[in-house]
Amino acid sequence: MKYFRTKIKGLMALPAAILLSTSCFAATPSTADINTTGLAITDDTVTVGILHSLTGTMAISETGAQEAEKLAISQINEMGGILGRKIEIVQEDGASDWPTFAEKSRKLLVRDKVAAVFGAWTSASRKAVLPVFEKENGLLYYPTFYEGLEQSKNVIYTGQEATQQILDGLNWVAKEKKAKTFYLIGSDYIWPRTSMKIARKHIENVLGGKVVGEEYKPLGDTQFGSVINKIRLKKPDVIYAAVVGGSNVAWFKQLKAAGITAKKQTLLTISVTEDEVLGIGGENLEGFYSIMKYFQSQDNENNKAFVKAFKEMWGEDSVIGDVTQAAYLGPWLWKAAVEKAGSFDVDKVVKASEEGEIELKTAPEGYVKLHPNHHLWSVARVGEWKKDGQATVVYESGLIEPNPFPEGYQ
Amino acid sequence: MFDEYTYSELGSIFAMQGFAGISLFSVLLLMALGLAIIFGQMGVINMAHGEFMAVGAYTTYFMSTLTETYFPSLMPYYFLVAIVVAFCVAGVLGYLAEYALIRHLYKRPLDTLLATWGLSLIMQQSFRTLFGAREVSPTLPDWLLGSYQPTDTIDIPLNGMFVLALTAVVTLGVFYLLYKSSWGLRVRATTQNRVMSGAVGINTKSVDRYTFALGCGIAGIAGAAFTTIASTGPTTGTLYIVDTFMVVVFGGAASLIGTIVSAFSIAQAQSLLEFFISGSMAKVYTLFALVLILMFKPEGLFASKVRR
Numbered sequence: 218m219k220y221f222r223t224k225i226k227g228l229m230a231l232p233a234a235i236l237l238s239t240s241c242f243a244a245t246p247s248t249a250d251i252n253t254t255g256l257a258i259t260d261d262t263v264t265v266g267i268l269h270s271l272t273g274t275m276a277i278s279e280t281g282a283q284e285a286e287k288l289a290i291s292q293i294n295e296m297g298g299i300l301g302r303k304i305e306i307v308q309e310d311g312a313s314d315w316p317t318f319a320e321k322s323r324k325l326l327v328r329d330k331v332a333a334v335f336g337a338w339t340s341a342s343r344k345a346v347l348p349v350f351e352k353e354n355g356l357l358y359y360p361t362f363y364e365g366l367e368q369s370k371n372v373i374y375t376g377q378e379a380t381q382q383i384l385d386g387l388n389w390v391a392k393e394k395k396a397k398t399f400y401l402i403g404s405d406y407i408w409p410r411t412s413m414k415i416a417r418k419h420i421e422n423v424l425g426g427k428v429v430g431e432e433y434k435p436l437g438d439t440q441f442g443s444v445i446n447k448i449r450l451k452k453p454d455v456i457y458a459a460v461v462g463g464s465n466v467a468w469f470k471q472l473k474a475a476g477i478t479a480k481k482q483t484l485l486t487i488s489v490t491e492d493e494v495l496g497i498g499g500e501n502l503e504g505f506y507s508i509m510k511y512f513q514s515q516d517n518e519n520n521k522a523f524v525k526a527f528k529e530m531w532g533e534d535s536v537i538g539d540v541t542q543a544a545y546l547g548p549w550l551w552k553a554a555v556e557k558a559g560s561f562d563v564d565k566v567v568k569a570s571e572e573g574e575i576e577l578k579t580a581p582e583g584y585v586k587l588h589p590n591h592h593l594w595s596v597a598r599v600g601e602w603k604k605d606g607q608a609t610v611v612y613e614s615g616l617i618e619p620n621p622f623p624e625g626y627q
Numbered sequence: 628m629f630d631e632y633t634y635s636e637l638g639s640i641f642a643m644q645g646f647a648g649i650s651l652f653s654v655l656l657l658m659a660l661g662l663a664i665i666f667g668q669m670g671v672i673n674m675a676h677g678e679f680m681a682v683g684a685y686t687t688y689f690m691s692t693l694t695e696t697y698f699p700s701l702m703p704y705y706f707l708v709a710i711v712v713a714f715c716v717a718g719v720l721g722y723l724a725e726y727a728l729i730r731h732l733y734k735r736p737l738d739t740l741l742a743t744w745g746l747s748l749i750m751q752q753s754f755r756t757l758f759g760a761r762e763v764s765p766t767l768p769d770w771l772l773g774s775y776q777p778t779d780t781i782d783i784p785l786n787g788m789f790v791l792a793l794t795a796v797v798t799l800g801v802f803y804l805l806y807k808s809s810w811g812l813r814v815r816a817t818t819q820n821r822v823m824s825g826a827v828g829i830n831t832k833s834v835d836r837y838t839f840a841l842g843c844g845i846a847g848i849a850g851a852a853f854t855t856i857a858s859t860g861p862t863t864g865t866l867y868i869v870d871t872f873m874v875v876v877f878g879g880a881a882s883l884i885g886t887i888v889s890a891f892s893i894a895q896a897q898s899l900l901e902f903f904i905s906g907s908m909a910k911v912y913t914l915f916a917l918v919l920i921l922m923f924k925p926e927g928l929f930a931s932k933v934r935r
Contacts, residue, residue, distance in 0.1 A: 276861075442647030446644045450640050
């Protein structure tokens with residue numbers, strides 16, 4: 218009984234999350250009206266797909282995202298579903314393999330006829346499924362912060378594009394830490410390289426600072442001894458890092474072992490969330506900064522309810538990172554758009570989304586709003602890591618307009 | 628690039644860079660030793676070598692959690708015990724793998740390649756099922772964290788020094804086992820002439836099994852040691868396997884000295900290049916040089932002089 222009560226309490230905050238109330242649909246609309254394109258919708262159910270890697274290298278990152286999506290869907294179902302229909306899930310495993318992602322997304326769209334898909338994580342997997350979604354006219358909610366330079370009719374991007382994450386963080390560090398010189402280091406693939414390009418332009422043209430080194434390490438590399446010595450030689454005010462995956466852990470462990478700690482060196486990273494900290498260990502990160510739009514420690518009512526519901530569903534030890542939260546927004550944004558459109562038809566849902574009025578007042582990260590360019594308005598936050606693996610938010614920007622094709626930064 | 632620095636600063640950087648090279652050398656050598664023994668003595672290419680390292684790493688993580696929960700006062704010492712346990716666990720698993728899988732395939736060396744690769748996939752998914760998909764890190768004792776500072780400007784990583792010492796101990800141990808003990812004599816005899824060794828009463832099957840177990844056990848030690856420099860996940864092994872093969876192939880199969888020399892030259896080339904050019908390009912040049920050298924010396928640096 219106690220479980221039931223807390224669950225209800227946790228849910229109480231969420232109905233408010235949807236500005237567009239469901240109450241105007243007193244009677245359940247008929248299936249023929251809301252589904253003219255043959256999607257898998259019956260009089261009391263609607264089927265959606267979840268497509269993340271449950272096996273392979275990316276499982277580490279994507280597990281949290283699919284857990285959050287399932288939480289959101291079960292909460293929506295407890296509120297009565299969408300247009301009077303309960304959501305059913307078909308889950309597929311992308312297996313960290315990009316062709317598999319494409320194949321599974323085709324299966325979800327063609328055979329299962331799902332009304333929407335929540336999934337993909339890496340840019341590579343998104344690029345792989347994009348042609349399938351465009352050809353079959355599917356609808357994808359993509360949760361990861363990414364490099365930008367993309368806008369598809371068939372994708373809603375619930376994470377930040379590069380400028381939303383990078384610019385305000387750099388402004389903050391230049392102002393607060395009086396930083397003039399920067400050392401950029403990242404893993405060697407498209408996201409870090411694009412992000413660093415934007416960062417460099419901003420540092421040189423806007424902040425009037427200097428980039429004293431730019432370095433890329435192969436994915437999976439675990440030896441940072443030489444790079445750390447190079448950094449020592451250049452004495453930058455700030456190390457700006459976008460190292461990912463297994464390398465990330467090695468990078469921070471070796472920094473600490475080399476005696477480079479927050480006491481001596483300011484470090485700002487765009488690739489560490491609570492998920493990564495589990496592997497890195499809070500003691501190796503203590504005092505360093507991350508720029509994200511969400512931190513688990515955020516102190517607001519929506520987030521407290523979200524964290525509580527998440528832990529109830531997935532265990533007390535769960536941690537929630539930036540992408541997990543962004544993934545949680547997907548089903549809610551879809552619900553809002555479907556209800557606004559009064560239909561599950563992809564074209565109508567996209568049109569409703571593009572009117573720029575879809576908003577979630579009580580998303581865990583705070584207020585979010587969908588921009589006509591399919592990205593979310595969002596806030597950039599700088600978090601300072603503590604020993605226990607949580608971050609204290611030390612800076613919050615205002616709402617930043619998404620700008621996936623930034624002029625002057627390409 | 629060095630104009631604006633004082634001599635003492637440059638001196639410190641070179642000292643630390645020198646240590647970075649030596650530290651990379653010890654890492655490469657420790658990774659490659661187990662594989663070199665198995666490949667050299669038995670001709671089996673163990674594609675699951677990286678996963679046996681992961682077994683060692685997960686054992687260390689398990690020991691760390693166990694100690695933290697039940698004997699928190701012993702935290703400063705558990706790591707040494709964990710290394711021994713990692714060796715035993717990986718060794719026993721290796722012994723079982725040889726018994727169940729490898730021994731049936733000695734006459735089909737290419738199939739061992741496939742079989743051990745399959746084994747590596749099975750092991751990866753088992754780690755995922757047992758320990759979860761997320762990466763884990765054991766809690767390290769304080770004496771392994773931070774750096775040693777002989778002067779104000781020089782920081783030598785303690786974990787690097789530890790891995791270096793461990794590598795030295797393991798390498799000497801392997802040399803002793805193979806060249807000074809009677810068991811080593813039997814191993815070397817089997818390598819040189821299997822049929823003849825059998826004829827003079829050496830149980831070659833048992834020699835194979837223990838050699839394989841030893842190789843895997845050393846991989847376990849390597850895995851335990853690497854928890855000090857990186858994290859552990861189900862696919863951790865794949866991060867190391869390429870470097871490991873590179874060292875063994877370049878050094879020449881069946882030669883421990885070759886493995887050592889090769890690890891040393893690859894490590895020095897890599898860390899020096901990385902200091903002057905970017906990380907990715909350093910790797911490209913190192914691999915390019917390796918390919919060139921192997922074109923002229925396909926047997927590796929130290930080819931074995933075994934009559935075939």
